[in-house]
Amino acid sequence: MKRIRQTAxxxxxxxxxxxxxxxxxxxxxxxxVKAINETAKYVSEVIxxxxxxxxxxxxxxxxxxxxxxxxxxxxQAVNSLVAAYKATxxxxxxxxxxxxxxxxxSMEIKDNPKLxxxxxxxxxxxxxxxFIVFATVSDGTPGxxxxxxxxxxxxxxxxxxxxxxxMLKNMYYPEKGVCYDNIQVSTGEVLKEYSPFWKQKDQKxxxxxxVSRPNTEGSLFKDAFEFSGDKKFKDAFILLCNSLLEKQxxxxxxxxxxxxxxxxxxxxxxxxxxxxxxxIEAFKLTGDRKYLEGAAKTARAFAKAQQKDGTIFYDNxxxxxxxxxxxxxGSAVALAGxxxxxxxxxxxxxxxxxxxxxxxxxxxxxxAVDHPDPNLRGAVLETRTRFQKGKVWFTNRDIGxxxxxxxxxxxxxxxxx
Numbered sequence: 001m002k003r004i005r006q007t008a009x010x011x012x013x014x015x016x017x018x019x020x021x022x023x024x025x026x027x028x029x030x031x032x033v034k035a036i037n038e039t040a041k042y043v044s045e046v047i048x049x050x051x052x053x054x055x056x057x058x059x060x061x062x063x064x065x066x067x068x069x070x071x072x073x074x075x076q077a078v079n080s081l082v083a084a085y086k087a088t089x090x091x092x093x094x095x096x097x098x099x100x101x102x103x104x105x106s107m108e109i110k111d112n113p114k115l116x117x118x119x120x121x122x123x124x125x126x127x128x129x130x131f132i133v134f135a136t137v138s139d140g141t142p143g144x145x146x147x148x149x150x151x152x153x154x155x156x157x158x159x160x161x162x163x164x165x166x167m168l169k170n171m172y173y174p175e176k177g178v179c180y181d182n183i184q185v186s187t188g189e190v191l192k193e194y195s196p197f198w199k200q201k202d203q204k205x206x207x208x209x210x211v212s213r214p215n216t217e218g219s220l221f222k223d224a225f226e227f228s229g230d231k232k233f234k235d236a237f238i239l240l241c242n243s244l245l246e247k248q249x250x251x252x253x254x255x256x257x258x259x260x261x262x263x264x265x266x267x268x269x270x271x272x273x274x275x276x277x278x279x280i281e282a283f284k285l286t287g288d289r290k291y292l293e294g295a296a297k298t299a300r301a302f303a304k305a306q307q308k309d310g311t312i313f314y315d316n317x318x319x320x321x322x323x324x325x326x327x328x329x330g331s332a333v334a335l336a337g338x339x340x341x342x343x344x345x346x347x348x349x350x351x352x353x354x355x356x357x358x359x360x361x362x363x364x365x366x367x368a369v370d371h372p373d374p375n376l377r378g379a380v381l382e383t384r385t386r387f388q389k390g391k392v393w394f395t396n397r398d399i400g401x402x403x404x405x406x407x408x409x410x411x412x413x414x415x416x417x
Contacts, residue, residue: 024310024356027363029416032408033088035362038369039405040084042378043077044096047398052103057384057395058375065375066395069133071107071121073398074100075140080405082146087409094150101147104140105159114188118166119159122185127196132183134171137163139218139274145227157227164224168236171215177243178212197258213257214243216278217271222285234285241282244275245294251318252297266315266324269332272298273339280342289346295339296348302336303354310361312336314384330365330382330400333358334407341407341414359411362404367396380404 047054054073055065081097084090107119121140123133141160148157170190171180182191195211216237225233249255253272260267276298283291305316305323314327337358340351365381367373382400386393 024353024360026356026415027359029412031363032359032412032416035366036084036087036405036408036412037090038366038378039380039401039408040081040088040090040093042401043080043084043398043405044093046375046377046379047077047401048074048096048100052099052101054100054398057397058379060376060394060396061392063373063375068125068397069123069136071104071119072136072140073402074104075143076399076402077143078104078147079143080402080409082143082150083406083409086150087412097143097147098151101144101156104144105156108159108162112188115166115183115185117162118183119163120185130185131191131196132185134167134179134181134213134215135217135274137167138215138220141218141220141223145223148227154227157223160220161224161227164220164233168221168232172236173212174236174239176208176212177214177240177246178208179215179240180212181215182211195258209256210258214240214247214254214275216240216244217274219278219281222278222281237278238282238286241279241291244279245290248294248297249318252299252301253318255318264315265317265319265321267301267318269312269314269316269329270335273302273332273335276339277335277342280339283346292343292346292348296343299336299339299343299348299351302332303340303351306333306336306354306357310357326383326385328365328381328383330362330380331397331403333361334380334400334403337362337407338403338410341410345414355411355414358407362407 049055053070054077056068056070056073057066059066078097078100081093085094085097107121109115109118109120119137121132121137122129123131123136144156144160148154167179173179180190180192181195184191191211193211194206198206198210221233221237225237247254247256253260253267254275255262255267259271276295279291279295283289306312310333312329312332313323313325314329315324317323337355340355344351344355362380367376367379369378371377376396379396380400382397384395384397
């Protein structure tokens with residue numbers, strides 16, 4: 001199999017054979033199993049450091065790792081490794097997942113009365129260490145709950161549920177069907193009038209939907225309900241999913257909420273997919289197919305965004321403009337595939353071709369396991385081009401591999417029962 005190789009300046013070159021045909025043959029089971037093991041090895045041995053934290057973004061031109069929303073990235077790595085362990089029974093993957101889970105629960109806040117029970121999941125990056133973001137926590141928890149299920153150790157789920165309880169009490173606004181986005185760490189206050197994200201963009205006049213979202217990423221309240229049996233979590237989860245359906249745009253995505261942009265007509269490569277994933281979880285919880293229909297609308301938007309070769313780029317447009325090809329987003333290829341698989345199981349066979357495109361893309365767009373740079377060996381392509389510190393900031397992000405590993409396991413279970 002041809003793989004991505006590194007040029008003299010460290011950039012990735014994709015095999016041109018993948019563009020030669022629109023026909024996507026189903027990969028063989030042994031190819032998928034091999035890819036699961038190669039990507040799981042990368043997640044467990046390269047992405048997670050000795051503490052269990054994700055190393056996050058690898059700057060290819062510098063050869064250095066940079067932290068970026070560490071709690072969320074770590075949660076994604078844990079989720080993928082638990083899935084890999086369940087698929088292979090390779091204990092080293094579970095050991096690595098426990099290392100990540102132990103780091104995650106070490107963030108529990110015990111000594112601050114205002115934040116006691118919450119986790120100190122600071123966002124980092126452009127926000128620095130002053131803010132905790134709702135979705136950094138909530139979408140980092142699915143793997144934490146899975147880890148408790150597999151290990152039969154309730155500590156992981158207990159910490160996540162305590163955080164869910166704090167967020168329900170302090171950030172939930174049921175009358176408007178949203179949860180506030182941000183907590184200021186130094187004061188312990190939930191920010192209800194301004195968001196530091198918008199402050200970065202110099203937007204002074206901020207409305208409710210600039211500082212809040214339905215915030216169902218990760219389906220935290222559903223998992224908290226299933227772990228604790230407390231109905232208040234279930235009620236909140238269903239209310240927020242109903243809010244999602246009410247606020248979903250005609251294109252199947254949620255343009256009013258960042259990181260989508262109404263002004264630029266662009267939608268983020270994963271954000272709306274997380275909402276779709278939560279709607280599928282709402283269907284599993286209630287049996288009501290209206291949630292599947294909402295998820296399918298989103299899935300169609302991403303089917304349209306997927307290129308003929310299977311690629312999904314970072315910025316995609318609702319008005320039909322060509323996508324920004326500066327960043328090939330492997331995590332979107334994988335997460336869209338995860339959502340398409342769940343919908344196909346429920347009868348939405350329109351997405352089956354796209355599932356095969358994602359599988360083929362992930363198999364082909366990986367760095368070789370003998371790549372000259374050990375920081376990339378076995379990784380899935382996830383390029384992100386930004387402009388920082390007076391130069392082009394070119395990274396291969398860890399989440400391409402974490403999401404791809406989850407997809408590969410789901411694909412194996414879907415196709416090779």
